[in-house]
Amino acid sequence: MRAGETVAAEGQADYDLIIVLDGQLQLVAKLGTAHEFAGVRFGPGQFVGEMSLLTGQRSPLAVVSLADGRILRVPAAAVRSLMEQEPALSDLFFRTFLIRHANLTRQGTGLTLVGSRFDADTRRILGVLSRNRLPSRWLDLEDAPDAEKLLRELDVPVDCLPIVIIPGIPLLRNPSNRELLTVLGLAGAQSRGTDVCDLLVVGAGPAGLSAAVYGASEGLTTVLAEHTAFGGHAGTSSRIENYLGFPAGLSGEELAARAVLQAEKFGARMSLGASAVSLSSQAGAHQVTFDDGSVVAARALIVATGASYNRLPLERLGEFEGFGVYYAATQMEAQTCIGGPVAIVGGGNSAGQAALHLARSCSKVSILIRGEALASSMSRYLVDEIERHPTIEVRPGTQVRALVGDDRLTAVEVDTKAKARERLPVVALFVFIGATPCTQWLGDQLAVDEHGFLLTGQSVPIERRDAQVSAPLFLETSRPGIFAVGDIRSGSVKRVAAAIGEGSVAVRLAFERIGITDSAVPLPAS
Numbered sequence: 001m002r003a004g005e006t007v008a009a010e011g012q013a014d015y016d017l018i019i020v021l022d023g024q025l026q027l028v029a030k031l032g033t034a035h036e037f038a039g040v041r042f043g044p045g046q047f048v049g050e051m052s053l054l055t056g057q058r059s060p061l062a063v064v065s066l067a068d069g070r071i072l073r074v075p076a077a078a079v080r081s082l083m084e085q086e087p088a089l090s091d092l093f094f095r096t097f098l099i100r101h102a103n104l105t106r107q108g109t110g111l112t113l114v115g116s117r118f119d120a121d122t123r124r125i126l127g128v129l130s131r132n133r134l135p136s137r138w139l140d141l142e143d144a145p146d147a148e149k150l151l152r153e154l155d156v157p158v159d160c161l162p163i164v165i166i167p168g169i170p171l172l173r174n175p176s177n178r179e180l181l182t183v184l185g186l187a188g189a190q191s192r193g194t195d196v197c198d199l200l201v202v203g204a205g206p207a208g209l210s211a212a213v214y215g216a217s218e219g220l221t222t223v224l225a226e227h228t229a230f231g232g233h234a235g236t237s238s239r240i241e242n243y244l245g246f247p248a249g250l251s252g253e254e255l256a257a258r259a260v261l262q263a264e265k266f267g268a269r270m271s272l273g274a275s276a277v278s279l280s281s282q283a284g285a286h287q288v289t290f291d292d293g294s295v296v297a298a299r300a301l302i303v304a305t306g307a308s309y310n311r312l313p314l315e316r317l318g319e320f321e322g323f324g325v326y327y328a329a330t331q332m333e334a335q336t337c338i339g340g341p342v343a344i345v346g347g348g349n350s351a352g353q354a355a356l357h358l359a360r361s362c363s364k365v366s367i368l369i370r371g372e373a374l375a376s377s378m379s380r381y382l383v384d385e386i387e388r389h390p391t392i393e394v395r396p397g398t399q400v401r402a403l404v405g406d407d408r409l410t411a412v413e414v415d416t417k418a419k420a421r422e423r424l425p426v427v428a429l430f431v432f433i434g435a436t437p438c439t440q441w442l443g444d445q446l447a448v449d450e451h452g453f454l455l456t457g458q459s460v461p462i463e464r465r466d467a468q469v470s471a472p473l474f475l476e477t478s479r480p481g482i483f484a485v486g487d488i489r490s491g492s493v494k495r496v497a498a499a500i501g502e503g504s505v506a507v508r509l510a511f512e513r514i515g516i517t518d519s520a521v522p523l524p525a526s
Contacts, residue, residue, distance in 0.1 A: 001065040006031070008048075008063040011168025013185055015059040016073040018048040023069015029109055030167075031062040041066070049093075050100035054080065054261060056185040058168065060110045060135055084265055098254055101135065105331055110135035111184075114147050115162025121174050122162040123322045128177050130332045131229035131236065132186065133253050142407065177228070178273035178292055187273040197221040197269075199510060200288060200298035202276050203438075205232020206496045207486030208304030209259035210503025215302075216266035218507060223296055224268055225288070227275035231256025232306050233350070233435075233487070234496050236328035238357035242379060243496055253330075255496070276305070276441045284481055299481065300510035303442070303454065304503065306487040307435030312345065316403050324409025325429050329354035334361055337428040341366070343412055345400055346432030347374050348494070352382035354430055359391040366424060368398040368414065400429070437488050447478035453490035456483070473509045475502060481513050 001007055001023060008015045010031055018025065020042050027039035027048070039061065042048050048063055053076050065071075074082075083090035104110060113129065115122030117140050129136045139147040141161065154171065156163055164172040169183055181187040199215040201208045204226035212224040229235060237252035264270060274290040279301075281287070286301040309327040311317060317325060326333045329344075334357060341364040344351050351367060352374070359365045367374070367386070374383045374394060386392050397417030404411040404423065411425045437453045439446075447455045447464040455461070457474045464478040465471065475483045485502035486492060492502070 001069055001071055003065055003067050005065045006062055007065055007071065008059050009168065010059060010062040011166060012059040013168075014056075014076060015053065016075050017053060017079045018063060019072040019074065020044050020046050020048075021070040021072055023071070024066040025071070026064050026066050027061045028064050029061050031064065047096075049079075049097060050104065051097040051257060052101070054093075054097065054257065057134075058166065058185060060104055080261060080265070083261070094254065094258070098251070098257075101133070101253075102331055104135035105133065106335055108135070108137035110137070111167075112137045112139065112150075112165040113162060114139045114141065114150060114156075114165070116141040117323045118142070118319075119162060124177070125162055125164065125175070125180065126322050128180060128228065130328065130330065132181070133229075133235075133330060133332065134184070176273075181273040188269065188271045194287070194295045194297055195223065196297050197223045198298065198514065199223070199300050199302065199507070200225070200286070200296050201302045201304060202226075202288060203232070203304030203306055203486070203488070204230045204256075204260075204270075204272075205304060205306050205486050205499060206234050206255070206259070207306075207499035207503040207506075208232070208302070209256065209263060210500040211302045211304060211485060211507055212263040212268045212270075212503075213259060213266060214504045214507040215510070216263055216268035218511065220300075220507070220510075222263075222266075222268040223271065223298070224263060225271045225274060225276065225290065225296065227273065229256075230260050230270075230272065233328075234499075236330045237350070237353050238329060238331070238334075239353060240496055241353075242381060279442055279445060281445075281479060281482070286479075286482060299514050301482045302503070302506050302510065303477070303482065303484045303488060304486045305438040305441075307437045309431065310434045310436060312400060312431055312433070314400065314403055320403055320405070320409050320429075324405065324427070325403070325431065327431055329357050329430050333428070333430070334358055337362055339363055340427035341425055342428045342430065343368055343400075343424060343426045344430045344432065345369075346434075347371060347377040348432060348434075349379055349382060351430075351432040352378045352386060354432065355392050356382070356385055356389065358430070359389055362391070365392045366426075367392065367394045368400060369394065369396055370399055372396050403429070435487065439488065445479065446482065446484075449490040451490075453492075454484040454488055455490050459490060473513060475506045475509055476513070481510070483509060 025042045029037040141147045160173050198220035199222045201211045201224045215222040231252055235252040235256040239249040241249035274292045276288050277291050278289045287297045289295050338361045342362050343366045344355050345368050347369040355365050399415050400412050401415055402413040411423050413423050416422050447460050454477055457472050460472045460478045466480050469480045477484050483506040485506045486499045
């Protein structure tokens with residue numbers, strides 16, 4: 001390399017891991033523009049790269065040489081192969097990449113979103129960026145002085161918002177989720193016509209990711225489809241501390257990233273950004289249609305679409321969602337309330353993990369629960385840590401009644417145990433009050449319990465069972481060859497380890513069902 005040479009361009013697709021042998025490199029944001037910003041430098045023996053290299057995203061920054069020297073380029077595919085073969089290097093790369101990715105997120109490096117907080121599409125895109133943990137900068141039209149200036153420079157009228165600016169590609173005007181994820185290199189290949197496979201997994205939380213890994217590793221042609229982000233609700237967890245084999249805990253982001261790489265290693269086809277809209281079955285073959293028009297036909301189907309967050313019945317809730325009211329406590333949400341007081345509604349493990357994460361950067365964390373104590377709904381290790389933490393206060397017998405604020409959330413009004421109304425100053429409210437199963441796309445085709453969760457195995461009513469099958473297998477729904485795992489399943493244990501176990505077991509059961517009915521399953525031609 002020569003001094004001043006651009007070794008990797010900002011926004012470059014399929015970029016390499018770069019190891020400095022001799023000389024010096026520097027990360028640069030917005031290279032060649034009036035807003036150019038120089039970042040970290042790397043010398044001999046150091047390497048340049050972060051999580052986007054493994055996930056197939058575009059390079060978030062430019063890499064420029066500061067002096068003549070030599071570098072070693074390692075293609076992303078070779079890095080993945082190396083990580084599969086060398087556990088020590090795998091851990092080194094993963095940890096380093098995750099820390100660098102977190103730093104980029106804090107700095108707002110990467111793509112730029114311009115839009116209004118009152119616009120539904122801006123909220124939608126913000127949700128996609130947050131759930132996929134994508135480094136980004138958001139310019140709110142309502143209070144960011146740079147927003148209008150940038151729109152004038154780009155000659156974009158306000159009625160064309162939101163827009164997404166990604167280095168190296170044309171301006172995106174109000175892109176769909178699928179379009180945005182495709183441009184970023186995350187969506188995977190879009191099928192044309194009907195795709196055919198042995199196993200289709202819909203939903204990519206821990207259960208769905210587990211099913212994809214085990215299905216592909218056992219030789220089944222496997223497709224994993226997810227509409228928002230790999231990792232599901234668990235992917236938004238700042239730290240999972242009770243997962244076997246990780247005494248120091250691991251983040252949901254790390255768990256999801258490792259699982260995706262494993263699934264791809266074994267040949268699973270990953271599709272992100274398309275929502276399942278309908279299901280049909282004929283002669284044992286199951287077809288799922290997605291909102292992008294693609295259709296996947298499979299011998300076995302594993303439903304792992306989980307559940308959507310329950311919302312508080314409050315006036316003005318929609319006004320503050322994504323702008324003071326949140327349903328996850330990842331780093332992206334936490335950085336919006338640094339130094340301020342926050343409140344958390346809910347008493348489950350998700351609420352406990354969020355409280356401990358937020359307590360690192362917030363002045364005070366109030367956990368609001370309707371019951372008398374956390375012990376009835378939260379793991380003991382979390383309860384103990386919360387009780388010891390000086391920044392966290394648990395307020396039993398407390399319910400949120402109103403949201404207060406003009407442009408931003410400034411307080412919540414609560415009814416206390418003493419039936420008194422109190423105003424609690426907060427800069428953010430985090431809600432973890434359970435969820436509703438995501439079964440709308442299934443219609444009424446599969447048996448559910450009184451709360452809408454899918455019934456499996458012996459829980460399926462006799463009148464809903466298939467007459468040609470003696471009894472549903474464990475985790476099998478009322479339709480042979482369709483299995484339910486994770487939070488969408490009635491009676492499921494809301495734990496990551498349990499979900500992962502269900503995913504692997506469902507694959508074994510799918511093998512059994514396919515073996516029984518294989519000769520009677522004529523899949524459509526691709």
